Amino acid sequence: MKHAKLKKRATAWVVHLLLGLWLVFSLLPPVMLLAASLNSTALFRSPLDLLLLRDFTLDNFTQAFTRGDFWFFFTNSLIISGAAVAITLVVCVPLAYGLTKISGRARAAVSYGVLAMRFIPYVVLALPMFLIFVNLGLSGSRTGLLLAHLSIHIPFATWMLVGFFDTVPGELEEAGIVDGCTPWNLFWDVTLPVVRSGIIALAILVFIISWNEYLFALFLAGSDAQPLTVGITRFLGGAEAGAEYGVIAAYAVLVIAPVILFALTANRFIVSGMTAGAVKG
Amino acid sequence: MAGVSIQNVEKAFDDARVIHGIDVEIAKGAFVVLVGPSGCGKSTLLRLIAGLEDVTGGSIRIGGQEVNDMAPKDRDIAMVFQNYGLYPHMTVAQNMGFALKLSGVDKTEIAKRVENAAGILNLDALLDRYPRQLSGGQRQRVAMGRAIVRDPQVFLFDEPLSNLDAKLRVQMRAEIKQLYQRLKVTTVYVTHGRCDRGHA
Ligand SMILES: Nc1ncnc2c1ncn2[C@@H]1O[C@H](COP(=O)(O)OP(=O)(O)OP(=O)(O)O)[C@@H](O)[C@H]1O
Numbered sequence: 001m002k003h004a005k006l007k008k009r010a011t012a013w014v015v016h017l018l019l020g021l022w023l024v025f026s027l028l029p030p031v032m033l034l035a036a037s038l039n040s041t042a043l044f045r046s047p048l049d050l051l052l053l054r055d056f057t058l059d060n061f062t063q064a065f066t067r068g069d070f071w072f073f074f075t076n077s078l079i080i081s082g083a084a085v086a087i088t089l090v091v092c093v094p095l096a097y098g099l100t101k102i103s104g105r106a107r108a109a110v111s112y113g114v115l116a117m118r119f120i121p122y123v124v125l126a127l128p129m130f131l132i133f134v135n136l137g138l139s140g141s142r143t144g145l146l147l148a149h150l151s152i153h154i155p156f157a158t159w160m161l162v163g164f165f166d167t168v169p170g171e172l173e174e175a176g177i178v179d180g181c182t183p184w185n186l187f188w189d190v191t192l193p194v195v196r197s198g199i200i201a202l203a204i205l206v207f208i209i210s211w212n213e214y215l216f217a218l219f220l221a222g223s224d225a226q227p228l229t230v231g232i233t234r235f236l237g238g239a240e241a242g243a244e245y246g247v248i249a250a251y252a253v254l255v256i257a258p259v260i261l262f263a264l265t266a267n268r269f270i271v272s273g274m275t276a277g278a279v280k281g
Numbered sequence: 282m283a284g285v286s287i288q289n290v291e292k293a294f295d296d297a298r299v300i301h302g303i304d305v306e307i308a309k310g311a312f313v314v315l316v317g318p319s320g321c322g323k324s325t326l327l328r329l330i331a332g333l334e335d336v337t338g339g340s341i342r343i344g345g346q347e348v349n350d351m352a353p354k355d356r357d358i359a360m361v362f363q364n365y366g367l368y369p370h371m372t373v374a375q376n377m378g379f380a381l382k383l384s385g386v387d388k389t390e391i392a393k394r395v396e397n398a399a400g401i402l403n404l405d406a407l408l409d410r411y412p413r414q415l416s417g418g419q420r421q422r423v424a425m426g427r428a429i430v431r432d433p434q435v436f437l438f439d440e441p442l443s444n445l446d447a448k449l450r451v452q453m454r455a456e457i458k459q460l461y462q463r464l465k466v467t468t469v470y471v472t473h474g475r476c477d478r479g480h481a
């Protein structure tokens with residue numbers, strides 16, 4: 001018995017050690033980024049010096065704000081990401097719900113079609129989109145970039161949502177039908193609230209994907225619609241001297257801060273089981 | 282209250298014929314128990330009466346009126362589902378009042394009727410809970426409460442005790458019996474277990 005206990009202890013230690021290593025490994029880059037953004041001489045110091053904030057300064061942040069057109073890029077990112085979330089939900093929630101209502105073969109065909117969009121590496125889409133947008137006068141506009149994002153989001157979100165709706169037991173809507181629901185009631189009052197936390201999590205995910213998107217932005221944003229991910233490269237040009245790395249780091253911190261805040265709020269929704277206990281006794 | 286008359290009803294899913302022309306006459310205010318092995322079409326029959334499926338032959342009358350082409354909500358029946366089918370995002374009170382809310386009954390009236398039904402079923406203390414916070418027997422009672430607040434013409438019970446343990450089953454069976462004796466509403470009760478039969 002004692003032996004078994006000891007063995008259990010040892011396993012726990014090993015597991016914790018591995019998890020600890022993994023934590024350090026995954027947290028180190030962002031922590032280094034933060035450290036670099038808070039020191040005046042990012043390149044010439046050892047990582048330890050940076051972490052200890054030997055040359056502490058907030059000057060990098062001031063510069064990132066004042067010299068980097070931060071708010072211009074921020075506005076673009078925010079508008080594109082926000083609109084992407086709104087449109088994706090408005091389009092995909094009814095689409096996915098409808099898909100779960102139609103019969104086997106039709107559903108499979110549409111689902112497969114939607115999913116097939118995901119087989120294409122999306123770099124490949126950037127060039128044709130660029131050509132199309134030039135013709136439509138959309139190149140270099142937020143609308144164009146938004147459309148490009150939607151071409152990624154809509155298949156992805158539809159596929160996720162079909163999965164959510166499929167988890168809702170049929171009995172629930174049947175209870176609703178007997179209770180006197182119209183089709184709209186069934187959708188809005190019965191089924192949608194059950195998958196609500198999933199939809200919120202999805203919305204946050206879509207926002208983050210849009211916020212972090214770089215490739216489409218590089219091809220399609222021109223100079224008027226550039227988001228933060230492209231904006232950051234402005235400082236690269238002036239970096240020959242190396243002095244700009246602190247500013248880039250500060251800028252990067254500003255770019256990821258909203259996403260981290262978002263992800264933290266998402267946690268609560270991702271880990272929640274609204275349907276638990278709804279149906280089984 | 283009304284009787285249910287099932288005349289030569291048939292049901293087929295594509296090629297699979299499940300119900301081959303049955304006749305059942307259920308008198309007004311009667312309590313009818315249908316027993317049969319799993320897969321023999323008991324749930325299907327209830328779903329036909331409720332209007333969740335369309336008959337492929339024959340006719341169903343509720344209170345003398347043919348309901349073959351009538352929408353479920355116009356048939357004035359209430360159904361207790363095999364797995365209860367409670368709305369997970371609504372409290373017990375909201376679950377029970379939902380049908381009334383849909384039909385435009387005003388709030389104070391809904392509250393009154395929900396309270397009344399909760400009193401009958403010993404649910405008073407649970408009205409603000411969510412289904413996930415209830416035991417199996419309590420969920421069962423909420424499902425019944427949802428049926429009785431509507432004061433329907435006919436109750437349909439689909440093996441409502443199959444999810445409960447033996448002891449609770451005995452207790453709930455007694456409660457269903459009591460409920461019936463109190464309300465005397467036409468009831469169709471479906472079960473596969475021999476042990477459920479005949480006691481109500
Ligand atoms: N939507 C459907 N499509 C095709 N076949 C169906 C459908 N619904 C039910 N069936 C078939 O009809 C038969 C009767 O089903 P039903 O659910 O009525 O059985 P049951 O008597 O309620 O069984 P149990 O006691 O296990 O609940 C089964 O063979 C089932 O496979």
Ligand SMILES: [Mg+2]
Nearest residue numbers: 323324363440
């Ligand atoms: Mg059944």
